[in-house]
Amino acid sequence: MDNKWREIWNRRKPVTGGLTGDWEHIYLELKRLNGYDVMGEGIPLNDFLNFHAGLVELLDLTPGKSVYEVGCGAGANLFLMQREGMIVGGSDYAEGLVETARAVIPNAREMGAIEAAEIPTDEKYDAVYSCGVFSYFPNHDYARRVLERMLEKSTHAIGITELHDRTKRQDYLAFRRANIPNYDERYEGLGRLFHRRDFFEDFAREHNLSISFPPLEMANYWNTPFIFNCFMYRE
Template sequence: MEDMSYWKEVWERKGNGNTNSLEELDGYEDTTADVKEIARQIVEQMDIKETDKILEVACGAGGLAQYIKCGEYVGVDYSSSLVKRHIELLNNSVLHGEANDLIFKDKTFDKVICFGAFHYFPNHEYSKQAIAELKRVAKEAIFIGDLPVTSHRKEHLLYDKKDFGEWEVIDGYYNPSRFNVYLKL
């Protein structure tokens, strides 16, 4: 998949739907994912404090955000309808934007999270650009989660643990064919 038009259409449709379920809006309705538990594990892994300034890239409607207690939360998503729903449902600061072209200044956020989005990227070059952007805007740590090694969908971009040499590799939180990576800066 060399562009994201297929996935953009999926996420815009979800955001424009009738549900207020954050799990459904963020695409977890047909999975075994426990979003509250995933958020707890990310908070623990990253040692997120109530004084931290957090950026969540690909934040969707706020499924994880609802469980992250921090000093300042900012979200970014490429789906304008999910950005709108996130603001309506959680009243967070959320902006429309791309993971590979963040509008923030260098070292703006203490910690940066991107969970459940990398398999929707169009190609590995976009992923590399996104990682460079996450590193640029983070001061202390970065967490990228839910990276698939295999998938039931041909549209999903797949990853190899060995491509994250400097990162700590962590088993997937709910799916054994996925993994997470963590980088302390």
């Protein structure tokens, strides 16, 4: 995947004391490391928790079930899921973020610095998901390879959130240019992959999966108007 994005993510390190204290403090620091600090005044804890509750429900997760995250970053989602009694595993291509994830989730079944299209599939999980990562992929062929791996690794549910909507590409770019000075110069060479729903519908049809595009929204998140979510389930 894009080396420029990898460099950016590998520069993100915890602030002093960011990984100590109560779980809420740690969770918010992990979310910051995962990129939820780039615009505005940040997202309140309750908004994150409401989104998380919806994600867990859509993945059919309950205590004792297993879940793997592709592109887990610093491990914010898995940190919370493990607290709730799930068996967790994950990976990310940014070694620095994986180091943080290992520190806060020492009991993860798997945790590695791996390209999304190369995740190992020997270990199976009830659900496999990815949050906000598919937009960083270089192309749709790569995205399809990741979906194939996710399907092979899961026994029931696949979830992909924060997919940038191809039909809203121009609105997204106009918003970013209006809110980030010198946007085109600052983001030159940093690609953003936009998706259509029929790409995922075709994949679901080919693999005999049920599919839905639920309105799993995060309040006060600037990106919400430009994204959609996709969940698939084995029949």
